[in-house]
Amino acid sequence: MSQPGVLPAQRLRGLIASGAIAASPAIIPEQIQPASLDLRLGHIAYRVRASFLIGKGRKASDRIAEFEMHQIDLTQGAVLEKGCVYVIPLMESLALPQGITAVANAKSSTGRLDLLTRLITDGGTEFDRIAEAYHGPLYAEVCPKSFSVLVRAGQRLNQIRFRQGQAVLSDAELTALNAQEPLVSGEALISEGLGFSVDLKPANGDLVGYRAKPHTGVVDLDKIGHYQASEFWEEIHSQNGRIILDPGAFYILVSREAVTIPPDYAAEMAPFLAMVGEFRVHYAGFFDPGFGHAEAGGAGSRGVLEVRCHEAPFVLEHGQIVGRLVYERMSERPETLYGREIASNYQGQGLKLAKQFRTE
Numbered sequence: 001m002s003q004p005g006v007l008p009a010q011r012l013r014g015l016i017a018s019g020a021i022a023a024s025p026a027i028i029p030e031q032i033q034p035a036s037l038d039l040r041l042g043h044i045a046y047r048v049r050a051s052f053l054i055g056k057g058r059k060a061s062d063r064i065a066e067f068e069m070h071q072i073d074l075t076q077g078a079v080l081e082k083g084c085v086y087v088i089p090l091m092e093s094l095a096l097p098q099g100i101t102a103v104a105n106a107k108s109s110t111g112r113l114d115l116l117t118r119l120i121t122d123g124g125t126e127f128d129r130i131a132e133a134y135h136g137p138l139y140a141e142v143c144p145k146s147f148s149v150l151v152r153a154g155q156r157l158n159q160i161r162f163r164q165g166q167a168v169l170s171d172a173e174l175t176a177l178n179a180q181e182p183l184v185s186g187e188a189l190i191s192e193g194l195g196f197s198v199d200l201k202p203a204n205g206d207l208v209g210y211r212a213k214p215h216t217g218v219v220d221l222d223k224i225g226h227y228q229a230s231e232f233w234e235e236i237h238s239q240n241g242r243i244i245l246d247p248g249a250f251y252i253l254v255s256r257e258a259v260t261i262p263p264d265y266a267a268e269m270a271p272f273l274a275m276v277g278e279f280r281v282h283y284a285g286f287f288d289p290g291f292g293h294a295e296a297g298g299a300g301s302r303g304v305l306e307v308r309c310h311e312a313p314f315v316l317e318h319g320q321i322v323g324r325l326v327y328e329r330m331s332e333r334p335e336t337l338y339g340r341e342i343a344s345n346y347q348g349q350g351l352k353l354a355k356q357f358r359t360e
Contacts, residue, residue, distance in 0.1 A: 004165030193324035241318035245309035258300030290337025
């Protein structure tokens with residue numbers, strides 16, 4: 001058995017072959033990422049009254065029946081409306097062996113659309129967390145926050161990462177890894193992970209981010225590079241290295257630091273302490289082995305930040321720490337890395353909207 005850590009693509013293929021990961025229709029190669037598996041929407045969406053957890057010993061199907069308002073057929077595509085909550089059975093299901101756990105997260109483009117997507121399971125008492133030896137179906141809870149979206153069965157909004165044991169790097173181990181192979185441009189701030197800050201003084205120009213407009217059209221998730229950004233986003237400019245976040249508004253910003261994920265590691269973005277201000281980096285996210293790494297065609301890639309302000313207007317200043325990357329070991333090196341080998345959308349990125357938008 002391989003060492004503890006995140007399971008790479010080749011181990012995921014083994015789980016699929018053994019039936020530990022099952023799907024109808026069968027999983028396609030494009031779903032398998034270097035350190036995660038994309039999950040596909042099924043054919044029916046249930047509009048429900050509110051977000052909910054399933055609860056220990058209870059089935060998702062029973063809870064859906066309890067809160068269901070109506071059903072929507074996704075076969076030919078349907079609009080999920082902003083501010084509404086939907087539960088969608090996924091095409092994949094699990095029969096995990098002992099010792100294997102899983103965690104889910106929204107895909108990058110899903111987060112950049114402010115499309116809240118969380119995984120729920122039978123008996124689940126947390127979102128996005130799957131206990132070892134779980135046998136059962138998977139569901140996505142989807143709540144469009146900024147834009148109504150047109151979705152279809154088979155689309156991939158979230159992804160799942162499998163772990164064998166725990167292999168999160170301690171601060172001492174992360175410091176040693178950074179000394180061996182720099183993980184970040186500039187000084188590394190290491191405290192329960194690798195801290196990163198916001199860039200509000202760009203090297204060129206004064207465009208520092210985007211704010212979602214409150215009243216827009218529908219975004220068809222299949223239309224890549226289709227929508228003019230200005231119809232959905234307001235540009236945010238700063239001459240003095242600070243911006244004021246409006247309560248309830250959603251922002252796309254970018255980290256000041258370029259980060260690297262070496263091939264034998266994976267990382268997850270975690271929100272910074274709530275005490276730093278009335279905002280959060282909205283969606284945690286997976287960073288695959290090879291992100292920003294020279295071996296995968298990168299030279300450090302900056303992290304895009306999906307930021308939502310809460311109760312009060314808040315001044316965000318250049319260089320302010322807004323989040324951290326938690327690194328963990330891979331159980332073995334993936335056969336492919338994030339980047340040019342698999343035509344990754346965000347390798348070498350800077351400030352960048354979701355792939356459905358164009359800014360020219």
